[in-house]
Amino acid sequence: MKKKDRRHLHLLCDISELAALLIGSENIQSFFQQAVELVARHMDADVCSIYLFDDVSQELVLEATMGLNPEAVGQIRMKIGEGLVGTTFQQLKPLNEGYASGHPNFKYFKEAQEDPFDSFLAVPILRGEEKIGVLVVQHKTRNYFDEVDVMAMRAIASQLAVAVGNARLLIGNIRLREKLPHDHRIPEDLEYVEGEVASQGFALAQATTFDRRQGALVSIAIDSDCEYSLRDFHQALQATAAQLQDLQYRFSQRLPESASLIFTAHLMILKDVRFAGEMENLIKSGVPPPEAIKRVTQHYVELYSSSPHPYTKEKTHDVQDLAGRILRNLVHGVEEDPFLSENRIVIAPELYPSDVLKLASEDIKGIILVGGGVTAHVSLLARSLQIPMIIANRSELLHIPEGTPVIMDAEIGGIYVQPSDDIILRYESRKQIELKAETLSNEVSPTTLTRDGARIKLLANINLLHDLELARELKAEGIGLYRSEFPFLFRSALPSEEEQYVIYRKLFDGMPGNVVTIRTLDLGGDKLLIYSNARGEANPALGLRAIRFSFRHREIFNQQLRAILRAATEAENARIMFPMISSLDEFREAKQAVYDCMQELARKKLPYHQTPFIGALIEIPAVVEIIDDLVAESDFLSIGTNDFVQYLLAVDRANEKVSEFFRPDHPSVLRGLAKISKAANAQQKELSICGEMAHEPAYIPFLLGIGVQIFSVYPKFLPSVQKIICGFTMSDAQIYADQLLAEKTLKGVREALTRLSKTHNLNKSKG
Numbered sequence: 001m002k003k004k005d006r007r008h009l010h011l012l013c014d015i016s017e018l019a020a021l022l023i024g025s026e027n028i029q030s031f032f033q034q035a036v037e038l039v040a041r042h043m044d045a046d047v048c049s050i051y052l053f054d055d056v057s058q059e060l061v062l063e064a065t066m067g068l069n070p071e072a073v074g075q076i077r078m079k080i081g082e083g084l085v086g087t088t089f090q091q092l093k094p095l096n097e098g099y100a101s102g103h104p105n106f107k108y109f110k111e112a113q114e115d116p117f118d119s120f121l122a123v124p125i126l127r128g129e130e131k132i133g134v135l136v137v138q139h140k141t142r143n144y145f146d147e148v149d150v151m152a153m154r155a156i157a158s159q160l161a162v163a164v165g166n167a168r169l170l171i172g173n174i175r176l177r178e179k180l181p182h183d184h185r186i187p188e189d190l191e192y193v194e195g196e197v198a199s200q201g202f203a204l205a206q207a208t209t210f211d212r213r214q215g216a217l218v219s220i221a222i223d224s225d226c227e228y229s230l231r232d233f234h235q236a237l238q239a240t241a242a243q244l245q246d247l248q249y250r251f252s253q254r255l256p257e258s259a260s261l262i263f264t265a266h267l268m269i270l271k272d273v274r275f276a277g278e279m280e281n282l283i284k285s286g287v288p289p290p291e292a293i294k295r296v297t298q299h300y301v302e303l304y305s306s307s308p309h310p311y312t313k314e315k316t317h318d319v320q321d322l323a324g325r326i327l328r329n330l331v332h333g334v335e336e337d338p339f340l341s342e343n344r345i346v347i348a349p350e351l352y353p354s355d356v357l358k359l360a361s362e363d364i365k366g367i368i369l370v371g372g373g374v375t376a377h378v379s380l381l382a383r384s385l386q387i388p389m390i391i392a393n394r395s396e397l398l399h400i401p402e403g404t405p406v407i408m409d410a411e412i413g414g415i416y417v418q419p420s421d422d423i424i425l426r427y428e429s430r431k432q433i434e435l436k437a438e439t440l441s442n443e444v445s446p447t448t449l450t451r452d453g454a455r456i457k458l459l460a461n462i463n464l465l466h467d468l469e470l471a472r473e474l475k476a477e478g479i480g481l482y483r484s485e486f487p488f489l490f491r492s493a494l495p496s497e498e499e500q501y502v503i504y505r506k507l508f509d510g511m512p513g514n515v516v517t518i519r520t521l522d523l524g525g526d527k528l529l530i531y532s533n534a535r536g537e538a539n540p541a542l543g544l545r546a547i548r549f550s551f552r553h554r555e556i557f558n559q560q561l562r563a564i565l566r567a568a569t570e571a572e573n574a575r576i577m578f579p580m581i582s583s584l585d586e587f588r589e590a591k592q593a594v595y596d597c598m599q600e601l602a603r604k605k606l607p608y609h610q611t612p613f614i615g616a617l618i619e620i621p622a623v624v625e626i627i628d629d630l631v632a633e634s635d636f637l638s639i640g641t642n643d644f645v646q647y648l649l650a651v652d653r654a655n656e657k658v659s660e661f662f663r664p665d666h667p668s669v670l671r672g673l674a675k676i677s678k679a680a681n682a683q684q685k686e687l688s689i690c691g692e693m694a695h696e697p698a699y700i701p702f703l704l705g706i707g708v709q710i711f712s713v714y715p716k717f718l719p720s721v722q723k724i725i726c727g728f729t730m731s732d733a734q735i736y737a738d739q740l741l742a743e744k745t746l747k748g749v750r751e752a753l754t755r756l757s758k759t760h761n762l763n764k765s766k767g
Ligand code: PEP
Pocket: 481, 483, 522, 619, 639, 640, 641, 642, 643, 644, 690, 691, 692
């Protein structure tokens, strides 16, 4: 009989007490047991069970039960969508079945001994977007649970979520640790490593190393006792093709401008009869399939790597990646998680933008880069892809065993290797606090005023089209910098004029009426094309980069200018900006290229924007001496402080060995910026700052104080930048700037900055 006096309200209170208890409790299993017993009692259910999702195996695992066979704990496992529990988890909504075994998805687990329970009610356990598991109650009587029960279970599941979420991390950690070699100890000084935040976020996962200099095949363990047939090989090929197509599709949703060409190369090799055909011939002649895959791959790797052409050389990685995928599908079977990096934290010595994209497509949790600078372009890309990234100058990290659990706290730059349970709980509560703070700070106003009412403009830096959404959500007043080279970086061929046109149209249409500034290609430096020969340069940052590259490759430059002019036809506030301008001559030459393209479009009777604003990006200190003349000939200006600092101080922004010399607080940097701002204001020309300094809390009042009225930052920083600006009056900001400008030494500026940051309560920003 169904009782009507269920005390759901009391239940909720008890559960929240349990949640608090868990923090102090060591034994997670007993916590779960108490929870299921409590829920079963209050719901008058015969059975209550908790299933948790295991990120590593991608399965739901029975963690505790009251009513089913206790020995089934840890044994019953199901995939997403499998059985009623898997279905609830997949659909993310309650499932209330009065006659469970009649449901088409019902699956019988003999371990559970659950035959007599007809009524089944399951609710997903969710915390925000995180899917934690499923809470289930069952009863012998048919049609036992009603709508009130569903509501109560939902409430319980949400209360349980926090506690269970923590516990799940611990369990996950125990499982991860169990998989490690027993004799392995992490050296003490590697247990906590501090690095620089390149892209914010949190992650807890197993680590895997990614070394593009090493063959991907090395790390795949092959059981010598296993025999594989030609049929297994064919199945592995088919599975590989299906996975690549799926990846390509998933990626094109996320990154429309890339058109997912990364995987095209893989697919093309796969379809090349010589590649798979040679493997097949070897297998037919008696060579075991894993060996055949390795031999043919090795042959192609040698062939490609000896080529003088960078594009062909690059194919080495494609062949290795592809062969690794086929081999994993062969030895692990298609059912098994075939991607080495999926759900992992990747530790790498160096990465190209295309590597970051590939990893992102495999849903990695985070990146630890053992080398590189935070303003390097892979960092900007990681930020746009919302992958936490920390740069840590500790090469030993590359040698921790595969699968070691690692926490990345990419809010403060902390890396915990093989963390204790205690650290996991602390990390979890920090994550919650940060997430809460972030939600609060996302309350942005559409206009920005200083405390005394001066109007300041906040624009967005856009790297990928998908940043646009966040920019609009956080009320950017336009785009101050679109890094147009990004779509070029991760493709295996240049985007055509038409493809560029489509991308630029999306930018103009996405910010109607507002400023949209497209910076022409800034290729070269650390943004190298796979299909160019520039890789051979000894000093690419001082080489054929940015406007120099565009001048050298006129057709690429003209195609881009035409695409911008055409896409901007109906835009009200279109702007073209040239990177790395070092002289008036260069600026004039670049402007002339725009006028020539306009004439060409007019001749062809194609519609285009006839009066775009044309500006210079100030990055090369040489222009400081001719700044008045450059301002006079520009419609607007922007300062790229990342490169301005790099070139003024002769310090490679992407080299971690010299990162301590990358000092935006150098007196020459500060005075240079002040001089540029003064010149722009004297001629009433708009000047913005679009480098990383623009979002650094301690520099914002300085920039305001020297007269900068436009800040262009990665969208995520808009709320915090606005908040700081609103807290200052213009005269306070001027005093702030004057104090810094008065300092003659690095030490003096640093001390003044520390003092002023304290007085004004300004904390260091995170990447
Ligand atoms: C800069 O140099 O500050 C800048 C904004 O350009 P990028 O970071 O793309 O080189």
